[in-house]
Amino acid sequence: MSATTESGDPSPTPSPGGRGSKSANESSLEGSSTEQGPRDRGGSGEAARSAGPPQASAAPSGGREPHAVGERGGLIPWLMSERPTSRRQAAWGRAYGAARTFARNRLAMLGLVIVLALVFVAIFADLLAPYSAYVGDLRTTRLLPPSSAHWFGTDDQGRDILSRVIHGSRITLFVVVLVAVLAAPIGLVVGTVAGYAGGWVDATLMRITDIFLAFPRLILALAFVAALGPGITNAVIAIAITSWPPYARLARAETLTIRQTDYIAAVQLLGASPWRIVLRHIMPLCLSSVIVRVTLDMAGIILTAAGLGFLGLGAQPPMPEWGALIANGRLYVLDQWWVAAAPGAAIFIVSLAFNLLGDGLRDALDPKANQ
Amino acid sequence: MQPDPARPTANATATGGAALGAVPEAVKPASRNRHGRFLRSFGSFLAVLFLTYLGLLAVTFFIGRVMPIDPVLAIVGDRAPEHVIARVREELGLNKPLWQQFYIYLSKVAQGDFGTSVLTSNPVMQDIRRTFPATIELATLGIVIGAGLGVPLGVWAAVRRGGVVDQIVRVLGLIGYSVPIFWLGLMGLVLFYAKLGWVGGPGRVDVTYEYTLTPVTGFLLIDAARAGQWDAFGNVLSHLILPASLLGYFSLAYISRMTRSFMLNELAQEYVVAARAKGLSETRIIWAHALRNAMVPLVTVIALSYAGLLEGSVLTETVFAWPGLGLYITNSLQNADMNAVLGGTLVVGSVFIGLNLLSDLLYKLLDPRTRVR
Numbered sequence: 001m002s003a004t005t006e007s008g009d010p011s012p013t014p015s016p017g018g019r020g021s022k023s024a025n026e027s028s029l030e031g032s033s034t035e036q037g038p039r040d041r042g043g044s045g046e047a048a049r050s051a052g053p054p055q056a057s058a059a060p061s062g063g064r065e066p067h068a069v070g071e072r073g074g075l076i077p078w079l080m081s082e083r084p085t086s087r088r089q090a091a092w093g094r095a096y097g098a099a100r101t102f103a104r105n106r107l108a109m110l111g112l113v114i115v116l117a118l119v120f121v122a123i124f125a126d127l128l129a130p131y132s133a134y135v136g137d138l139r140t141t142r143l144l145p146p147s148s149a150h151w152f153g154t155d156d157q158g159r160d161i162l163s164r165v166i167h168g169s170r171i172t173l174f175v176v177v178l179v180a181v182l183a184a185p186i187g188l189v190v191g192t193v194a195g196y197a198g199g200w201v202d203a204t205l206m207r208i209t210d211i212f213l214a215f216p217r218l219i220l221a222l223a224f225v226a227a228l229g230p231g232i233t234n235a236v237i238a239i240a241i242t243s244w245p246p247y248a249r250l251a252r253a254e255t256l257t258i259r260q261t262d263y264i265a266a267v268q269l270l271g272a273s274p275w276r277i278v279l280r281h282i283m284p285l286c287l288s289s290v291i292v293r294v295t296l297d298m299a300g301i302i303l304t305a306a307g308l309g310f311l312g313l314g315a316q317p318p319m320p321e322w323g324a325l326i327a328n329g330r331l332y333v334l335d336q337w338w339v340a341a342a343p344g345a346a347i348f349i350v351s352l353a354f355n356l357l358g359d360g361l362r363d364a365l366d367p368k369a370n371q
Numbered sequence: 372m373q374p375d376p377a378r379p380t381a382n383a384t385a386t387g388g389a390a391l392g393a394v395p396e397a398v399k400p401a402s403r404n405r406h407g408r409f410l411r412s413f414g415s416f417l418a419v420l421f422l423t424y425l426g427l428l429a430v431t432f433f434i435g436r437v438m439p440i441d442p443v444l445a446i447v448g449d450r451a452p453e454h455v456i457a458r459v460r461e462e463l464g465l466n467k468p469l470w471q472q473f474y475i476y477l478s479k480v481a482q483g484d485f486g487t488s489v490l491t492s493n494p495v496m497q498d499i500r501r502t503f504p505a506t507i508e509l510a511t512l513g514i515v516i517g518a519g520l521g522v523p524l525g526v527w528a529a530v531r532r533g534g535v536v537d538q539i540v541r542v543l544g545l546i547g548y549s550v551p552i553f554w555l556g557l558m559g560l561v562l563f564y565a566k567l568g569w570v571g572g573p574g575r576v577d578v579t580y581e582y583t584l585t586p587v588t589g590f591l592l593i594d595a596a597r598a599g600q601w602d603a604f605g606n607v608l609s610h611l612i613l614p615a616s617l618l619g620y621f622s623l624a625y626i627s628r629m630t631r632s633f634m635l636n637e638l639a640q641e642y643v644v645a646a647r648a649k650g651l652s653e654t655r656i657i658w659a660h661a662l663r664n665a666m667v668p669l670v671t672v673i674a675l676s677y678a679g680l681l682e683g684s685v686l687t688e689t690v691f692a693w694p695g696l697g698l699y700i701t702n703s704l705q706n707a708d709m710n711a712v713l714g715g716t717l718v719v720g721s722v723f724i725g726l727n728l729l730s731d732l733l734y735k736l737l738d739p740r741t742r743v744r
């Protein structure tokens with residue numbers, strides 16, 4: 001893949017992507033986290049700076065950012081400054097440090113590239129797919145083995161499997177994004193509220209979380225889909241319902257440590273309401289670890305969605321969902337193995353990419369968790 | 372299966388955190404005798420068990436009731452006259468208030484009555500009793516393979532950190548977390564059954580043996596061995612080995628990774644240095660000292676991944692046409708046989724919860740440090 005060449009040089013090409021996405025959430029932390037710079041979260045930037053050999057700073061000479069108000073000679077020293085003069089500088093510096101740690105991790109960069117490629121393919125599926133994903137020629141192109149005309153072969157209805165896999169990327173992306181958007185906020189709210197409120201609120205919420213955590217996720221998702229009726233939206237809902245508890249646990253654990261800090265006491269003295277404290281001062285700090293966790297869970301989400309599709313409970317037949325494609329290929333697998341092979345490989349590659357990306361993000365944002 | 376690395380510790384912080392508010396109370400029991408504390412933790416274990424089961428029952432009940440398919444219509448058809456519908460509704464108890472229905476549901480489940488399966492027209496409990504041994508047989512062999520290989524691999528990877536085995540464990544783990552199990556199963560069937568002919572195909576046993584084996588325990592391996600039918604035993608094993616190694620691989624991916632990190636943790640402890648200074652052999656230090664301490668969290672990891680295998684067998688059983696509980700559930704799902712689905716969900720859920728909580732309890736029992744605290 002092209003990733004090896006890209007990750008060869010430390011930061012110029014890769015960092016815009018990594019930095020841009022991360023700083024989006026990092027900068028939202030700036031309101032509260034500057035006060036506790038030397039605390040754990042600052043550690044990520046610190047670790048990156050001490051670990052990062054200075055030779056890397058030679059490469060990114062093409063400074064770009066229009067917002068770079070580099071006073072002391074250029075963008076990089078501004079970002080790497082040990083004494084940030086503004087909140088924004090501290091936040092950007094931290095993001096830059098994390099991005100550099102991330103960019104040094106070749107496997108993580110490979111994951112990022114694959115995920116970006118997935119997004120690209122999903123957006124331009126109509127242009128990239130060589131044939132129609134829904135209509136095939138039953139007379140001439142049924143169950144053809146891989147060839148130059150049909151790279152991954154054709155299925156039982158004469159449809160080009162490559163085109164169907166390409167269109168299936170949209171469904172995968174849809175599922176992943178939707179589950180993340182549904183499950184992460186639920187877990188975040190439950191966890192932070194439980195952690196901050198304490199007492200019976202905490203006990204009740206955590207007991208509910210434990211109950212959900214003790215459930216078998218796939219079976220529960222199956223039962224939910226059975227009740228709601230098969231379909232991709234219901235599959236997403238079922239997966240989201242069963243996947244929020246780990247985020248709640250995580251957010252609660254973070255909240256318990258944050259709750260004791262001085263700046264929370266200061267905000268309390270200023271008369272901020274509990275909701276305001278939770279929403280504005282605690283939740284942003286839990287965000288980065290939850291995001292790491294969500295990224296690590298993406299592979300599981302993809303696999304569960306594909307499993308539901310495989311059992312015929314996710315996306316319904318004409319839709320080229322990857323799991324459903326495998327279920328279709330299963331009927332012919334002993335003689336025409338390629339029908340099932342390509343979509344499975346696609347699931348594998350994308351899940352692997354999310355795992356690598358998640359590992360890299362964890363190492364970059366939270367060096368403590370790395371054993 | 373993924374959330375588990377942090378679980379035992381997360382639990383510890385959870386209980387620790389809850390006690391933070393009431394410090395004096397948390398301190399007091401520490402001065403009591405050990406016995407009472409154990410009883411207390413066992414009592415809270417039972418309470419949690421009860422609550423969790425109640426939650427599971429509530430969820431299955433809820434799923435059964437909000438289902439868009441009206442159970443009355445499923446029985447009488449959509450052309451039945453109004454009064455027939457009303458009568459059936461009354462017979463099923465659907466006209467009662469929800470809490471009353473829930474109570475009836477609870478008491479029925481407590482008697483092991485999950486209703487009748489529409490698909491097989493047997494009581495669901497009977498079906499489950501017939502299919503569950505197949506699943507247990509598969510998952511047990513899977514965990515034996517997974518733990519038997521995963522633990523030594525993990526230890527090896529930790530001892531030679533950054534070496535070849537370490538890389539292999541890493542790659543195995545990554546692939547295990549990323550590959551769809553049903554797809555790997557399909558490809559395994561194509562390769563080992565269709566192309567190479569090394570293993571038996573789908574199903575538990577060849578048709579020739581299907582009726583000569585008398586099911587006593589329901590575990591075909593044991594049945595065949597007891598009857599002394601060694602050719603049948605070999606046949607059963609050839610069918611079992613591929614799906615079991617598949618499940619075993621997935622637990623291996625997880626177990627070896629966890630073993631590695633536990634072992635790294637232990638090997639960094641001071642008692643290891645002390646043992647080395649004493650002149651103990653490296654083998655003894657690793658296997659007798661470090662691994663023994665690492666076993667404490669490992670037991671819970673293995674229990675959890677066993678529970679995960681019981682659940683994960685749903686997809687594997689579908690691929691291998693394995694007549695276990697998972698296949699039973701999916702077949703029922705496709706026929707909107709809600710009694711069977713919920714019964715199966717309850718049984719798998721119960722076993723899962725049981726193992727889950729048992730592993731928590733085991734953790735507390737085995738690790739003296741968590742008791743002292």
